[in-house]
Amino acid sequence: MTKADGDGSPAKRPIVGGLSNVLFDAWLVSRSVHQLIDTAIEESGLDADEFAIYSVLASGEGMTPSDLSHWMAAAPTTVSSYVKRFERRGHITRIPNPEDGRSYRLQLTATGRAAHRHAGELFTPILAHTEDALGARAEKTHAQLLTLLHAVDAVRDEHA
Amino acid sequence: MTKADGDGSPAKRPIVGGLSNVLFDAWLVSRSVHQLIDTAIEESGLDADEFAIYSVLASGEGMTPSDLSHWMAAAPTTVSSYVKRFERRGHITRIPNPEDGRSYRLQLTATGRAAHRHAGELFTPILAHTEDALGARAEKTHAQLLTLLHAVDAVRDEHA
DNA sequence: GATATTTAATACGATATCGTACTACATACC
């Protein structure tokens, strides 16, 4: 991870003419966010993607692999390998799905919740910093992101 | 549950209580955007990341691998393998860097530019759809994204 | 000007992601 650049202008981004558009910049933001979170929570043993998954699992009654696959727009096979990995860590268990014998629901174990909490403690300050950096615009920015999320999902469904 | 549960549509996102924050949702948007672009430009032979890279290379005088690494927040080794891959495709060439003998600049070849143009033709309509879906908010959303990008970069630099 | 330190890029190995092909259960249709 390349660190300090020295001269105080680490991120040189040539924001060129027709290059900047809403999808492109969403991509760019995500790269930056991903790296930020990755480094911030590194010592927890989770990476940014995993932290997001643990978060959504922690927040509800548990999801099926398919739900997870849709939710995070990942290939089903990718989710399968997540499940294996998380199980190997003792962080999740499979709850049988009474409504569908092919499927099951994913739930965090106590250990899994502890790992999530630890990552969360590392995550919180950088979120606060980001919100500080956004200042008064923080809420609006967040709202616009959700708007964008729905717009992109709509287009995605349309093209599915 | 949560949002639109109605039809058998792909994206059911449980927007749960404290789970939604600006970084988290940036991550979520990116997953969606990534998949949208991937499928849209698939037939061009480029994926979303590659399209972004080709775009930035096409837009300027060419960048060094380090620049690219900073710009897209990717590991230097990842950039190295990009270079190999793109060279294998005949899509880029290395221009020696007169200022630094260890380095070089990446430039698209004519074939590379053609590939980029093809991907661009597939990309344009989905961008238009997204902007339509955003309607009047399109510009504001884009502006907020750039604000967020700068905020995140600032935090990232701080923590570097 | 010689040596020490830093920086740019990469080779290599470990692991992650995902496409293809498959199995097993569920639902539709007759």
Added chain:
DNA sequence: GGTATGTAGTACGATATCGTATTAAATATC
């Protein structure tokens, strides 16, 4: 109720990503 079709999840193989260690050029120190 029996067959046909669809859907949930996965094994496996191909390739991508990235961490660690290395090489070579640039910059700093003396």
